[in-house]
Structure formats: structure tokens, C-alpha cells
Amino acid sequence: MSRQDGGTPGTPEPHEDVRDPLPCGTSGATGPGSGGAALGPGATAPGPGATASGPGGAAPARRGRPRSEGVEQAVFDAIVGLLEEGVPLAELSIERIARTAGVGKATLYRRWAGKEELLVDLMRSVEPPEPVLPGTSARDDLVALLESMRERGLAKRNSALLHNVFAQMRHYPKLWDAYHATVIEPRRRLGRDAVRRAIEQGEIRGDLDIEFVNDLLTAPLLLRTVIRPGGSLEPGLAEQVVDAVWEGLRPRD
Structure with a gap:
């Protein structure tokens, strides 16, 4: 591939610190409850996928000049190979x-500002894209969100590479925090927004905490992807979970 900066491959640029190992440490944080797209041995990472949305639906600002897909693909392929x-x-x-x-x-x-941001970008690029919410009702939006969790769980379960990366991420709080802030939290925000709409539209009770309701809905998927990684993730599970929980959330007479 062509050089993008005119330098010699692997040659440190002036005034750059070459010592940048990922900070080691211990953490009690558990791994994320979502997986990524399967990457078998010898496979290359696909190009960057959709980025998580920031507040108000705006995409987070990118660092530096516009991205070159060729450079990104070469970098992602290099990381996957290593x-x-x-x-x-x-x-x-x-x-x-x-x-x-x-x-x-x-x-x-x-x-990328550093290795943590680069690795998070890689993990986001190989995961299934964010779901397109139907918008027909809060219930339908929540089913779509839980279905995306189920698909991510299956993808991580079927990819030894991604399973290994997520297992290692638990030991690096800085990397896990970056992944949580830029990938996990935007997804949880979508769930909270759907619950809030359901309350405003009278679909579920208004005396319940939004975060609590969101946890009730996502807990079965997290249980089967994190605590019981061998648990069933059969088709239709997302709709089954939402409908079962929904009965207890309906407004009382």
C-alpha cells in the first residue's frame, strides 16, 4: 500500500515516545454484555462501521484529518493479525x-489519540451495526435493541478472537472505560430513551425509574452472554423478554 506520511515504515517520528504499552492494572469490572462480528482465523477486519452517537444524536468529533479507509483497513488488519x-x-x-x-x-x-481509542474503534468496526429502530412503538424499539444485543452475543460466542479480546479487556480499566463510554453507554441511552417514550405515551407505568426498567429488560440478555455464556440465545428471545417484562410494566387500573 502507498505511504500516507512519506516516512519510512516503522521509523519513529521525531519527538515521539515509542514506549506506549497498555497500562496494566486490575479491575473488578466485568466484560461488556455485547459481542462483535465473528472473525475466523485468517480473516481480516471489515472497514469502520457506524459510530456511536453522542448527545442529541450527533456523532462524536473525530481526531485529526479526515480518515483514509485504506490506512484504517491496513491498521485494523495488522491488529487482527497480531x-x-x-x-x-x-x-x-x-x-x-x-x-x-x-x-x-x-x-x-x-x-487516534492513543491505543485505547484505536482498539475501541477496531472493536466497534467489527461489531454488527447499530439497529434501525422501527419507531412504531416503544415496545417495538426495545425489541429491536434487545435483538441487536442477542446478535452481538452470538457473534462474540462464535469468534475466538473477540472472546479473547473481551476477556483481556477486563484487566485494563482504561480500555474498558473507553469502550463503555463510546460503545456501551450510547446503546443504553437508546434503551432509556425508548423507556422514557413508553412512559410519556402511557404504555408503561410512570412510577418506575427509567434506568431500573432498562435494566429489567436487558438483564436476561446480559445473563446469557456474560454470566452464563453458554445460555440459549434462540431467535425470538428479544420479543419474548420484552413481552414478559411488559406485563408487569403496564399502567395499573
Whole structure:
């Protein structure tokens, strides 16, 4: 592939610190309750997918100049290749990723603030796209959201690579926090918004806490993807969960 910054592949740019291992640490945080698209051995990561929305539906600001899909694909492919070779997250330095991808470190830093942001972008790109909510009712929107959780759970279960990455993420609080803020929280916001609409439209009781209701709906999917990773994720599960919980949420006479 062509060089994007005119430098020699793998050569550190001036004034750059080449020591950038992922900070080690311990954390009691559990892994995320959603999976990603399957990547079998030898497969390459697909191009960047849809980004999570920020407040008001606006996409978060991107760092640096406009992205080059060719550069991003080379970088993502390099990371996937290193992970499939068994390289742990702690040894995935920006310098090593750039050298493997055949680009300069400055090319990566123009696009990502650091390794955590880069890895989160990779994980987001290989996950199924965000669901398109039907908008016909709050119930239908919640079914669509839970169905996307079920699909992510299946994808993570069927991908040894993604399962390994998520397992390692539990030991790196900074990476997990970045993933939670940019991927998990926007999805939870969609769920809370759907619950809020249901309350406003009189579909469910107004005396319940929105966050609590959202937890009631998502808990069965999280149970079967995190606590019981071998639990059934059969088709129709999302609708079954919403309808079962919905009975207890309806306004009282």
C-alpha cells in the first residue's frame, strides 16, 4: 500500500515516545454484555462501521484529518493479525502496530489519540451495526435493541478472537472505560430513551425509574452472554423478554 506520511515504515517520528504499552492494572469490572462480528482465523477486519452517537444524536468529533479507509483497513488488519498470532493486548504498542501495518506512527496519531481509542474503534468496526429502530412503538424499539444485543452475543460466542479480546479487556480499566463510554453507554441511552417514550405515551407505568426498567429488560440478555455464556440465545428471545417484562410494566387500573 502507498505511504500516507512519506516516512519510512516503522521509523519513529521525531519527538515521539515509542514506549506506549497498555497500562496494566486490575479491575473488578466485568466484560461488556455485547459481542462483535465473528472473525475466523485468517480473516481480516471489515472497514469502520457506524459510530456511536453522542448527545442529541450527533456523532462524536473525530481526531485529526479526515480518515483514509485504506490506512484504517491496513491498521485494523495488522491488529487482527497480531491478536491471532497470540500477541497480548499489553504488547500491542502503537509502534508495533504501525510497523506491522507498514505506516508511520505519526499516521496513527493523526487519527487516534492513543491505543485505547484505536482498539475501541477496531472493536466497534467489527461489531454488527447499530439497529434501525422501527419507531412504531416503544415496545417495538426495545425489541429491536434487545435483538441487536442477542446478535452481538452470538457473534462474540462464535469468534475466538473477540472472546479473547473481551476477556483481556477486563484487566485494563482504561480500555474498558473507553469502550463503555463510546460503545456501551450510547446503546443504553437508546434503551432509556425508548423507556422514557413508553412512559410519556402511557404504555408503561410512570412510577418506575427509567434506568431500573432498562435494566429489567436487558438483564436476561446480559445473563446469557456474560454470566452464563453458554445460555440459549434462540431467535425470538428479544420479543419474548420484552413481552414478559411488559406485563408487569403496564399502567395499573
